[in-house]
Amino acid sequence: MSTSLALYGGKPAVSHPPTYSWPPITESDIALVTQLLQRKELSYYGREGEVQELEDAFKSYFNVRYTLAMSSGTAALHSAFFGLGLGPGDEVLAPTFTFLSTVMPIFVVNALPILVDAETDTGNIDPVDIERRITSGTKALVITHMQGHACHMPAIMDLVRKYRLRLIEDCSHAHGASCQGQLLGTFGDASVFSLQGSKLVAAGQGGILLTNDQEIYERATLLGHFKVRAMEEVTSEKYRRFSGTGYGLNYRMHPLAAGLAKEQFKRLDTYLKGRNDNLLYLSSRLKGIPGITPPVVRDYVTRHAWFTYRPFFQPDELGGLSLQTYLKALQAEGVPIQKAASQPLHVEPLFQVEDDHSYTYGRTTPGISTPARQRYQQGDFPQAEQYARSTCTLPPFTEPMPQVMDQFAEAFSKVAEQAHRLQEREKT
Ligand SMILES: Cc1ncc(COP(=O)(O)O)c(C=O)c1O
Numbered sequence: 491m492s493t494s495l496a497l498y499g500g501k502p503a504v505s506h507p508p509t510y511s512w513p514p515i516t517e518s519d520i521a522l523v524t525q526l527l528q529r530k531e532l533s534y535y536g537r538e539g540e541v542q543e544l545e546d547a548f549k550s551y552f553n554v555r556y557t558l559a560m561s562s563g564t565a566a567l568h569s570a571f572f573g574l575g576l577g578p579g580d581e582v583l584a585p586t587f588t589f590l591s592t593v594m595p596i597f598v599v600n601a602l603p604i605l606v607d608a609e610t611d612t613g614n615i616d617p618v619d620i621e622r623r624i625t626s627g628t629k630a631l632v633i634t635h636m637q638g639h640a641c642h643m644p645a646i647m648d649l650v651r652k653y654r655l656r657l658i659e660d661c662s663h664a665h666g667a668s669c670q671g672q673l674l675g676t677f678g679d680a681s682v683f684s685l686q687g688s689k690l691v692a693a694g695q696g697g698i699l700l701t702n703d704q705e706i707y708e709r710a711t712l713l714g715h716f717k718v719r720a721m722e723e724v725t726s727e728k729y730r731r732f733s734g735t736g737y738g739l740n741y742r743m744h745p746l747a748a749g750l751a752k753e754q755f756k757r758l759d760t761y762l763k764g765r766n767d768n769l770l771y772l773s774s775r776l777k778g779i780p781g782i783t784p785p786v787v788r789d790y791v792t793r794h795a796w797f798t799y800r801p802f803f804q805p806d807e808l809g810g811l812s813l814q815t816y817l818k819a820l821q822a823e824g825v826p827i828q829k830a831a832s833q834p835l836h837v838e839p840l841f842q843v844e845d846d847h848s849y850t851y852g853r854t855t856p857g858i859s860t861p862a863r864q865r866y867q868q869g870d871f872p873q874a875e876q877y878a879r880s881t882c883t884l885p886p887f888t889e890p891m892p893q894v895m896d897q898f899a900e901a902f903s904k905v906a907e908q909a910h911r912l913q914e915r916e917k918t
Pocket residue numbers: 562563564565588589591592634660662663684685686695696697
């Protein structure tokens with residue numbers, strides 16, 4: 491029989507609850523940023539310095555022709571949609587369950603996002619629902635490898651070939667993750683990685699676009715990297731005359747951010763090993779404990795990136811215990827578990843209210859009467875809603891800590907064994 495629950499004054503199962511803070515900052519990170527400050531290396535106009543080094547590092551890791559560092563992942567996504575030439579009249583299939591930046595820039599190019607349901611076990615875009623929503627207007631598909639678990643790339647690439655879709659991968663949770671041995675970010679026409687502070691390669695703020703397609707690269711360069719960089723890099727007959735002005739935005743990355751990201755990127759494989767060692771071990775320990783099911787890892791995943799760890803709460807296995815009480819009991823034991831907060835996009839007001847054209851950017855092309863957005867309602871994507879409802883989240887502990895994972899597992903067992911006590915108290 492386990493000891494009394496920490497919630498009721500017993501000894502917590504986790505002796506020293508770990509704190510999670512990201513990213514790890516080393517002496518070499520500090521030295522590099524300090525040197526840049528001392529040299530007053532604070533902006534670049536061309537492809538140079540820390541930006542160039544970061545882009546070259548991504549280029550060789552992913553073996554792609556072009557990389558373009560940006561001020562954010564959102565800017566990189568906008569540049570990808572623009573780079574592909576998507577615009578009025580084009581439908582872009584996109585996951586309802588993703589971070590908003592995967593979808594919102596589609597509006598900025600005046601194309602139409604068509605939301606797609608999620609798989610109930612991974613939270614990733616569902617290939618079956620992708621196919622259902624393809625029309626004669628569908629031009630492209632954007633996918634997000636949620637939490638660093640690869641989307642179902644075998645099925646998705648079949649659809650991309652069958653319907654001649656352009657593919658954009660949002661790899662913001664999935665730096666260095668792979669599917670059947672192939673790195674995520676190398677399947678699409680363009681792929682994007684956010685380098686925001688919580689990401690595996692953290693610049694603080696930043697993003698990067700990868701492509702093998704010269705036209706996508708040149709259009710993305712013109713959109714946000716005018717003058718010197720565009721003049722150096724945009725060489726095609728069609729586009730080079732626009733280098734002097736670009737197409738209107740400044741999406742350049744800050745050198746300090748690029749320097750930090752370059753240092754973090756050197757440690758990516760170590761980070762991934764740490765997360766996989768900890769979290770796959772935790773999953774093996776949680777198997778069979780009532781009340782919780784570890785996150786699913788499909789057999790095509792050859793490397794997971796664990797942006798977060800999302801197990802499923804199973805109240806039926808604990809006699810209908812409420813999630814709130816379950817989480818309170820685990821937190822008292824020292825497990826930093828929470829209800830996953832992210833909701834699918836279709837429940838957001840922007841996707842539910844009448845189209846008022848209040849947010850269209852620029853003029854739409856005459857003769858094209860595509861609505862600016864589709865309206866959805868709660869219940870339209872039941873699988874995404876189910877995934878969002880049933881998942882909890884733990885931070886992706888990256889330093890090796892098998893003993894802590896053991897203690898987490900003990901805490902889950904202890905709470906499951908004494909769920910009846912928690913429930914009795916719930917009733918009083
Ligand atoms: C899946 C996904 N896509 C895109 C972004 C946007 O990146 P950024 O914050 O760098 O603009 C994020 C970031 O938080 C994200 O999680």
